[in-house]
Amino acid sequence: CDRLHLLSLLTLWAILFLFFFPRTRLNAFREVTPVELPNCNLVKGIETGSEDLEILPNGLAFISSGLRYPGIKSFEPDKPGKMLLVDLNEEDQTVLELKIIGSKFDEYSFNPHGISTFTDEDNTVYLLVVNHPDFKSTVEVFKFQEEEKSLLHLKTIRHKLLPNLNDIVAVGPEHFYATNDHYFTDVYLKSWELYLGLAWSYVVYYSPTEVQVMADGFDFANGINISPDGKYVYISELLAHKIHVYEKHANWTLTPLKSLDFNTLVDNISVDPVTGDLWVGCHPNGIRIFFYDSENPPASEVIRIQNILTEEPKVRVVYADNGTVLQGSTVASVYKGKLLVGTVFHKALCCEL
Numbered sequence: 001c002d003r004l005h006l007l008s009l010l011t012l013w014a015i016l017f018l019f020f021f022p023r024t025r026l027n028a029f030r031e032v033t034p035v036e037l038p039n040c041n042l043v044k045g046i047e048t049g050s051e052d053l054e055i056l057p058n059g060l061a062f063i064s065s066g067l068r069y070p071g072i073k074s075f076e077p078d079k080p081g082k083m084l085l086v087d088l089n090e091e092d093q094t095v096l097e098l099k100i101i102g103s104k105f106d107e108y109s110f111n112p113h114g115i116s117t118f119t120d121e122d123n124t125v126y127l128l129v130v131n132h133p134d135f136k137s138t139v140e141v142f143k144f145q146e147e148e149k150s151l152l153h154l155k156t157i158r159h160k161l162l163p164n165l166n167d168i169v170a171v172g173p174e175h176f177y178a179t180n181d182h183y184f185t186d187v188y189l190k191s192w193e194l195y196l197g198l199a200w201s202y203v204v205y206y207s208p209t210e211v212q213v214m215a216d217g218f219d220f221a222n223g224i225n226i227s228p229d230g231k232y233v234y235i236s237e238l239l240a241h242k243i244h245v246y247e248k249h250a251n252w253t254l255t256p257l258k259s260l261d262f263n264t265l266v267d268n269i270s271v272d273p274v275t276g277d278l279w280v281g282c283h284p285n286g287i288r289i290f291f292y293d294s295e296n297p298p299a300s301e302v303i304r305i306q307n308i309l310t311e312e313p314k315v316r317v318v319y320a321d322n323g324t325v326l327q328g329s330t331v332a333s334v335y336k337g338k339l340l341v342g343t344v345f346h347k348a349l350c351c352e353l
């Protein structure tokens with residue numbers, strides 16, 4: 001009888017662990033109620049992902065496309081990734097592939113993930129790109145040459161504290177905070193750890209003279225960004241459905257201030273440079289990202305958070321689609337009344353707000 005009891009207890013735990021717990025974390029069950037915006041158009045020329053994007057103050061948007069990520073769908077698994085440029089001032093946007101210049105850069109293994117820009121006092125724009133050549137992790141530093149529509153490769157950064165990078169926020173030409181999602185080294189083992197929620201991940205500050213873990217214990221740390229005044233860092237914890245606010249100190253350390261809970265997998269965070277609002281690309285039914293089925297595609301959802309530092313931040317779903325129009329949104333960013341939404345491996349959508 002005792003043995004039977006023990007056995008059923010073990011079974012219960014096994015069910016909790018293997019079924020219920022991960023499914024909750026992956027938010028498997030939620031169906032999406034559509035939230036529409038007027039005047040939405042798919043951006044022509046983007047068909048194989050727009051994983052991350054960043055809009056410059058002049059309306060030029062950088063988009064990373066063609067990510068190959070273990071366990072996640074890719075419509076062009078044999079092609080290298082690329083960096084795209086879209087001018088949001090144009091009525092009918094055209095997508096331009098940025099030429100990459102630099103003899104030390106291997107374009108064939110380019111696998112871009114999170115991106116971030118830094119503009120210095122001379123208005124030089126640096127583009128920092130998380131890259132996964134052969135599923136390793138590096139940060140590539142480029143200088144944007146607007147006239148030539150090209151990226152000049154300046155440097156490849158590797159470090160043992162940057163083993164499986166996801167997203168990055170630049171605070172200087174070679175200075176950044178980055179999230180490690182613990183997913184890339186030893187893919188098979190790590191994906192089981194990830195599935196079971198044992199793959200704790202962390203945030204690192206990197207500069208040429210100092211590299212340090214600044215926050216850890218996340219259940220898949222994903223998006224990261226910074227407030228316009230540079231005083232707060234926002235981190236999305238994908239599988240815990242949380243956004244954390246950290247206070248950033250002059251010595252680059254971070255102290256936790258508060259966190260917000262969501263009923264969706266929170267991916268990239270972009271920050272409106274004017275209002276300071278957070279725009280978050282989300283996966284309302286995340287399991288469909290990890291187990292792709294074209295008949296039942298992953299949905300898209302965009303959330304806007306206003307006044308995040310106050311007692312009662314205003315959280316609103318601005319856009320939601322069941323995957324008919326846009327599959328697997330990861331990121332959303334605004335420019336002059338326009339909303340640009342990117343996806344893991346699908347298209348990109350531009351809407352009027």
Ligand SMILES: *[C@@H]1O[C@H](CO)[C@@H](O)[C@H](O)[C@H]1NC(C)=O
Pocket residue numbers: 249250251253
């Ligand atoms: C960094 O600055 C914060 C706030 O001033 C302080 O509390 C902390 O001890 C400092 N940490 C280090 C390692 O200097």
Ligand SMILES: *[C@@H]1O[C@H](CO)[C@@H](O)[C@H](O)[C@H]1NC(C)=O
Pocket residue numbers: 034295296297322323324
């Ligand atoms: C998604 O919504 C559209 C329109 O509301 C509907 O026609 C379609 O069947 C839905 N698709 C799925 C997969 O639920």
